Amino acid sequence: MDPVAFKYLGAGLACIGMGLAAMGVGNIFGNFLSGALRNPSAADSQFARAFIGAALAEGLGIFCLVVALVLLFT
Amino acid sequence: MDPVAFKYLGAGLACIGMGLAAMGVGNIFGNFLSGALRNPSAADSQFARAFIGAALAEGLGIFCLVVALVLLFT
């Protein structure tokens, strides 16, 4: 079997990791919105922290994308 | 089959680990925000701890990236 076949398989598996990172981001914003709608007056001060957390989780998802693109185009 | 084919497969599998680490980060920040919006006055003192936890989980995700990059480029 051609080794290049496994590049396509690896890129597909990397996308599973990207999807899992999206679940992490979804968990952060889901909990933020759940709390913000219960106590809207505090939401403004906490949104920056929600964004820091989402950036950390999103970063790991972007790394998955980088690995997938490296697999596809090198 | 060429052993190098399995490097691509291994790099894709490492990305699944990266995504799972992002779920861990999402869980930490999700619970932090859920509590911080319920009790905003205590949020400042606990944010440093949320960050320590997120750094520990993020670190394991970065190790996955290291393994993936070692697989791709060595």
Add this chain to the structure above:
Amino acid sequence: MDPVAFKYLGAGLACIGMGLAAMGVGNIFGNFLSGALRNPSAADSQFARAFIGAALAEGLGIFCLVVALVLLFT
């Protein structure tokens, strides 16, 4: 098939274990923060215990990294 090919496959699978360990760390800190923000006066005395738990979970993730590195570099 060359046995060395499966080293790369094994290193990728070890990263899934690392990601799952990060989920465990996330669960510990998530629950700690959830409780600490509800009762901030007790948080200082319990943080050391959260750290012990996180270190145990993180340790298992590091063992996965060790296995992955042994697979890659020996």
